Amino acid sequence: LKHVQWSILVGALAGAGILIVVTSMFDRNAVVQVGARYNAVAFANMTLLFGGMTLLTLGWGPSTRWPRLETAVKVLAVLLTVYATWKSETRSSWMMLPILGVVVLLGLRNWQRRHKMYCALAISLTLLVSAAAIWTFSSRMQQIAHDVQGFATSSNRDTSFGIRLQLWHASIIMFEKSPIVGIGPSKFREELRVLQGQGIVTQEVVDGFGEPHNDLLAALAGYGILGLFSILALYLVPAAVFFRRLASGDRVIRVGAQMGLLFCLSYCAFSLTEMMFRNMRSVPTYALITVTLIALTTARPVRKAPPTFQPVA
Numbered sequence: 001l002k003h004v005q006w007s008i009l010v011g012a013l014a015g016a017g018i019l020i021v022v023t024s025m026f027d028r029n030a031v032v033q034v035g036a037r038y039n040a041v042a043f044a045n046m047t048l049l050f051g052g053m054t055l056l057t058l059g060w061g062p063s064t065r066w067p068r069l070e071t072a073v074k075v076l077a078v079l080l081t082v083y084a085t086w087k088s089e090t091r092s093s094w095m096m097l098p099i100l101g102v103v104v105l106l107g108l109r110n111w112q113r114r115h116k117m118y119c120a121l122a123i124s125l126t127l128l129v130s131a132a133a134i135w136t137f138s139s140r141m142q143q144i145a146h147d148v149q150g151f152a153t154s155s156n157r158d159t160s161f162g163i164r165l166q167l168w169h170a171s172i173i174m175f176e177k178s179p180i181v182g183i184g185p186s187k188f189r190e191e192l193r194v195l196q197g198q199g200i201v202t203q204e205v206v207d208g209f210g211e212p213h214n215d216l217l218a219a220l221a222g223y224g225i226l227g228l229f230s231i232l233a234l235y236l237v238p239a240a241v242f243f244r245r246l247a248s249g250d251r252v253i254r255v256g257a258q259m260g261l262l263f264c265l266s267y268c269a270f271s272l273t274e275m276m277f278r279n280m281r282s283v284p285t286y287a288l289i290t291v292t293l294i295a296l297t298t299a300r301p302v303r304k305a306p307p308t309f310q311p312v313a
Contacts, residue, residue, distance in 0.1 A: 011050040019040075
């Protein structure tokens, strides 16, 4: 089951390659025309996530007869996914970085407390420098402040971030209308038209969007509180399983648990700004990788040697 790392590695390299080529030849909006037709946000999210999981597989040590080459390829894949995500100009993908930092710290099982503190400090400084660099050199990150200001003053509510704020506000209103079982996902656009008549959302939102760009709010609006609990269970139940298995003394299990925890929590974080379960393109990816990692991190039973019988003299 450790061979799942090669699928993840190939996914990281392929995703990074596609993002770099498409964004270099065209722009981020052209990503949706490639492969499984993910938009740039979901595509970058998955690419960076596979890069982070590939980084964690280094904890297993070499799995081939060429350890240096194997390590070099994995490190290259990680670097390419970071660069590809930067090229995609996707903002929400970077939420994975602090999650990765926490997961790495949780996996330091046999380290002394002082060394763990040093590692936590180093990771914190790295995250702060990364956040400062992303904010300074990314025009789309700086645009968030402009979008929020335009939304607050109603001068321009139809920006990328402003549209999301409208959709999230509309989802809360729909939830309040039917808090237990929701309004039904098929009625989302119909309810948007009603809210547009009340001035809560703009015509641009009604014409261009039939979901709230947020899996948790989509479940809340469409299926009520029961839907929210269901989708949270989808993320947090396997995450709890992986968290418990981080305490294992088996390095294979511990690293697999790190990968699983990063996978589930990152998917949950990505779902705050994008519909990661928009359709069946992402569902099997989440299900198969989660189940594989749960099987991989299941403790292997200790086989007892059969009893030996001494001949009676």
